[in-house]
Amino acid sequence: MSVITISRGSYSRGKEVAEKVASELGYECISRDILLEASEEFNIPEIRLIRALHDAPSVLERYTHGRDRYVSYIRKALLQHIRKDNVVYHGLAGHYFLPNLPHVLKIRIISDIEERVKEEVRRENISEEKARYILKKDDDERRKWGLRLYGIDTWDSKLYDMVIHIKSLSVQDAADLICATVRKPNFKTTPESEKILDDALLAAKVHAAIIKLSPTSIVTAHDGVVTIGDPEASMKNQITEIAETIEGVKKIIVNAHRKTDDQNAINPFHNI
DSSP states (O other), X not given: OOEEEEEEOTTSSHHHHHHXXXXXXXXXXXXXXXXXXXXXXXXXXXXXXXXXXXXOOOHHHHHHOHHHHHHHHHHHHHHHHHTTOSEEEOSTTHHHHOTTOTTEEEEEEEEOHHHHHHHHHHHHTOOHHHHHHHHHHHHHHHHHHHHHHHSOOTTOGGGOSEEEEETTBOHHHHHHHXXXXXXXXXGSOOHHHHHHHHHHHHHHHHHHHHTTTOTTOEEEEETTEEEEESOOGGGHHHHHHHHHTSTXXXXXXXXXXXXXXXXXXXXXXXXX
């Protein structure tokens, strides 16, 4: 049992690859489902969640932390789904939210730009020049988002276990490679990897619950003990009360120091 995340750009055929992999392995295939769950649970229109992930940061949001809240909610929803195991996720930002889970196979699907331009022209009935401009803008926005929130370049191959170029390789070829790789022992779910995921999920739940009060907090969890670092001083008691209501929390430790060396630390916004 394992989890696969597939990062893809527009017209990369990554969705086709994800669906074929899920079908061959008998895994659940999810994408937009995560946005819908986060939208419903936190009563935020889905379109705002989509913009929070797609669009480059505005000056206003750097001060209001609006985007940060949406991303926190999406992370929580994704981790809850991943906890079920046997999942192929080809939605937004999976490679950011699951960086330290050993049983997650991270794939990047890329495609030839000329093929992407042709597809954009066909679907939108626009000129090649305009299609190229739109695709470049979309790629740049996604790249800026990753750099702003995590200091990570989405085009950096080190983020992924495998980068597959859909050109000489077909969708079926890509699916075959992914299926063969994920069956290797190092991507199997173990009690240790489940423990890491449980800690990450608990930290994400607490972070999503307190982010309105303390948007810059860093949250870590270990065996039910949750540490909240750098809280808003005036909100310390409220933050503690909220965190204590989260299922699975055994103890809350609140301090005024940032803690960034824990692999389950939840504050993907420390680069703001």
